[in-house]
Amino acid sequence: MANLSVKNLLGIKHLNIKDVELIFKTADHFKEVINRPIKKVPSLRDITIANLFFENSTRTRLSFELAEKRLSADIINFSASQSSVKKGESLIDTVNNILSMKVDIIVMRHPNEGAGDFLSKHINAKIINAGDGAHEHPTQALLDSYSIREKLGTVKGKKVVIIGDILHSRVALSNIYALQLQGAEVKICGPTTLIPKYITKLGVGYENNLKRALEWCDVANVLRVQHERMDIKYFPTVREYVQLFGINKELLNTIDKDIVIMHPGPINRGVEITSDVADSKQSIILNQVENGVAIRMAIIYLLAEQIKR
Ligand code: CP
Numbered sequence: 001m002a003n004l005s006v007k008n009l010l011g012i013k014h015l016n017i018k019d020v021e022l023i024f025k026t027a028d029h030f031k032e033v034i035n036r037p038i039k040k041v042p043s044l045r046d047i048t049i050a051n052l053f054f055e056n057s058t059r060t061r062l063s064f065e066l067a068e069k070r071l072s073a074d075i076i077n078f079s080a081s082q083s084s085v086k087k088g089e090s091l092i093d094t095v096n097n098i099l100s101m102k103v104d105i106i107v108m109r110h111p112n113e114g115a116g117d118f119l120s121k122h123i124n125a126k127i128i129n130a131g132d133g134a135h136e137h138p139t140q141a142l143l144d145s146y147s148i149r150e151k152l153g154t155v156k157g158k159k160v161v162i163i164g165d166i167l168h169s170r171v172a173l174s175n176i177y178a179l180q181l182q183g184a185e186v187k188i189c190g191p192t193t194l195i196p197k198y199i200t201k202l203g204v205g206y207e208n209n210l211k212r213a214l215e216w217c218d219v220a221n222v223l224r225v226q227h228e229r230m231d232i233k234y235f236p237t238v239r240e241y242v243q244l245f246g247i248n249k250e251l252l253n254t255i256d257k258d259i260v261i262m263h264p265g266p267i268n269r270g271v272e273i274t275s276d277v278a279d280s281k282q283s284i285i286l287n288q289v290e291n292g293v294a295i296r297m298a299i300i301y302l303l304a305e306q307i308k309r
Contacts, residue, residue: 001305002018002022003022003302003305003306004019004022004023004302004303004306005018005019006019007126007303007306008116008120008126008127008128008129008303009127009128009129009138009139009299009303010116010117010120010127010129010136010138011117011129011135011136011138011174011177012136012138012141012142012174012177012178012181013136013177015138015177015178015181016181017181017182020142020145020178020181020182022302023142023295023298023299023302024142024145024146024149024298026297026298026301026302027146027291027294027295027297027298028294029298030070030293030294030297030298030301031291031294033070033297034070034293034294034297039070040069040070040071040072041070041071041072042072043071043072043301043304044068044071044072044073044300044301044304045072045073047071047073047074047104047105047304047307048073048074048075048076048101048102048103048104048105049068049073049074049075049076049103049104049105049106049107049300050075050076050077050078050098050099050103050105050106050107051064051065051068051075051076051077051078051107051130052078052094052095052098052106052107052108052109052110053077053078053079053080053108053109053130054080054085054108054109054110054111054115055080055109055110055111055131057109057130057131058265058266059264059265059266059289059292060109060130060131060137060139060140060292061077061109061130063289063292063293063296064107064128064130064139064296064300065077066293067293067294067296067297067300068300070293070297071297071300071301071304073105073300073304076098076101076103078094078098091110091115091118091119092119092122092123095119095123095125096123099123099124099125103125104125104126104304104307105125105126105127105128105300105303105304106119106123106125106126106127106128107127107128107130108127108128108129108130108132109130109131109132110131110132110133111132111133112132112133113132113133113134113135114132114133114135115132115133116128116129116132117132126303126304126306126307128299128300128303131170132170133170134167134168134169134170134173134229135170135173136170136173136174136177137170137171137174137264138174138178139292139295139296139299140170140171140174140175140264140292141171141174141175141177141178141179142178142295142299143288143291143292143295143296144171144175144178144221144262144264144288145175145178145179145182146291146294146295147262147284147287147288147291148160148184148219148260148262150287150291151260151284151287152218152219152260155179155182155183155184156182156183156184157183157184157185158184158185158218158219159184159185159187159216159217159218159219160175160179160184160185160186160187160217160218160219160220160221161186161187161188161189161207161213161214161216161217161219161220161221162175162176162186162187162188162189162221162223163188163189163190163210163213163220163221163222163223163245163247163272164189164190164194164222164223164224164225164245164272165190165194165223165224165225165226165234165272166188166190166194166195166196166199166223167193167194167195167196167234168194168226168229168230169223169226171221171223171264172188172223175221176202176204180202180203180204185205186203186204186205187204187205187206187207187213187216187217188204188205188206188207189206189207189208189209189210189213189245190223190245191234191235191241191244191245192208193234193235194234194235210244210245210247210251211251211254211255214247214251214252214255214259215255217259218259218260219259219260219262220247220259220260220261220262221262221263221264222247222261222262222263222272222273223263223264223272224263224264224265224266224267224268224272225238225241225268225271225272238271241271241272242270242271245272246270246271246272246273246274247261247272247273247274247277248273248274248276248277249274249276249277249280252277252280252282258282259282260282260284261273261277261278261280261282261283261284261285262283262284262285262288263278263283263285263288264288265285265288265289267285
């Protein structure tokens with residue numbers, strides 16, 4: 001059977017196109033499984049997975065947990081707020097203590113960029129990055145591309161605009177890598193203060209005008225304004241942000257095609273997107289969430305295949 005070229009999933013940057021195709025093909029199978037009356041397979045009965053969340057999460061944490069349960073893995077859940085991290089324990093000590101309980105795979109969300117990469121050099125277990133600071137969120141980017149492929153038949157050749165707070169977003173960077181790997185054209189759109197200086201070096205276009213960006217694209221991936229990561233003011237007022245970069249039905253009605261609308265969640269309704277757009281027929285936001293389970297099952301399954309049992 002084909003195998004992934006990587007031993008851990010730390011970022012999309014480390015994947016090749018064959019990896020992405022293998023993950024999608026495996027996810028196709030698991031999507032069929034989770035739509036059956038009995039949504040579970042015994043594949044990972046001998047695998048134990050620890051979900052370590054050092055930062056808040058709804059979708060990613062529950063999606064991983066459900067994916068692991070659907071694969072029949074044993075799981076333990078850790079959240080930093082209820083742990084001995086609060087007493088000063090280091091990341092490596094925390095994880096090594098968890099691993100001594102015979103854990104095979106670590107799924108980790110961490111506020112620091114590179115936390116998964118750092119850990120992978122110090123521990124002997126597989127690691128899946130569930131989001132590290134403003135760096136990468138590889139499973140989100142894979143489920144996003146998978147959802148585009150499902151909706152439009154392919155990602156290759158599609159025009160995708162990523163809109164909003166790019167500076168504080170791990171979803172943006174992982175999406176840029178994933179979309180380019182599959183042959184999509186990518187632009188970003190948002191206030192100049194929320195665009196990282198290095199971004200054009202990645203080969204993406206920049207469009208400051210939201211209407212022009214929407215006229216150009218097939219897919220608009222709308223990002224949340226991450227107020228909690230802002231230590232200074234990046235735009236004068238939320239009202240001004242909404243006027244210049246908020247997506248609403250009135251604006252979409254001026255575009256003479258049906259753009260696919262995506263959002264990784266959580267949504268600030270009425271800020272980056274209005275409810276009539278988020279809940280419209282053009283929106284695939286809940287399809288993204290559904291596909292997240294199949295994608296995470298595929299990744300866990302493929303990495304577990306590499307473990308000698
Ligand atoms: N999309 C995403 O990562 O959402 P959560 O922060 O709720 O996991």
